Amino acid sequence: DAKTTQPTSMDCAEGRAANLPCNHSTISGNEYVYWYRQIHSQGPQYIIHGLKNNETNEMASLIITEDRKSSTLILPHATLRDTAVYYCIVRTSGNTPLVFGKGTRLSVIA
Amino acid sequence: GAVVSQHPSRVICKSGTSVKIECRSLDFQATTMFWYRQFPKKSLMLMATSNEGSKATYEQGVEKDKFLINHASLTLSTLTVTSAHPEDSSFYICSAPDAGSSYNEQFFGPGTRLTVL
Secondary structure, three states: OOOOEOOOEEEEEOOOOEEEEEEOOOOOOOOEEEEEEEOOOOOOEEEEEEOOOOEEOOOOEEEEOOOOOEEEEEEOOOOHHHOEEEEEEEEOOOOOOOOOOOOEEEEEEO | OOOEEEEOOEEEEOOOOOEEEEEEEOOOOOOEEEEEEEOOOOOOEEEEEEEOOOOOEEOOOOOOOOEEEEEEEOOEEEEEEOOOOHHHOEEEEEEEEOOOOOOOOEEEOOOEEEEEO
8 A cells, every 4th residue: 555645636837836745654764755757648757756855856846844754746837748647655765666656636737 | 867668559459369568678677677557547556576587476466377477688578468358458567676776766668558359
């Protein structure tokens, strides 16, 4: 079973920041928070991951609370191409498989 | 980033036939690959773990004799759906962790859409 809870869906206006929350209250000390997204009929795409510090890359920022029980993925300037299902996953690193929950369906609206 | 390919991208077959789906890591070696299945408007469900040089391990409820997995080399895993039936119609996706990356980042293939008539 997935260890995360995400809202089912969200809307965001094009050009605005999209903030996607994720609860992972049972996360253990050696588990990372990963974010992937899946555009319709494609394979999932890696976005970002973190352990306890906030992270930023060219795609997004990841804000992890101090107690690590929740996090927020931020797409700073959402575009129509960011419309996708976003998955928050907790796992240890290594060769373990990713276990997908239901994710959040983000719709970016013009 | 690393690239994982799948072939074919789309296949339509008659009920009772077998279909083979290939998953290749194009620029890295993968001793492990994962196979997922995704039904419409549902999330990805892990089917099995493919291990190079040894037998695959299957998730509970996945029939190993129906979904044959062969990890023939460090860059190729195949999934064969034997005696396919309409209920096997689904989107099949593979992934492979790149041991050469700093955190074993997993890369996904583009998926194979199987339609069984």
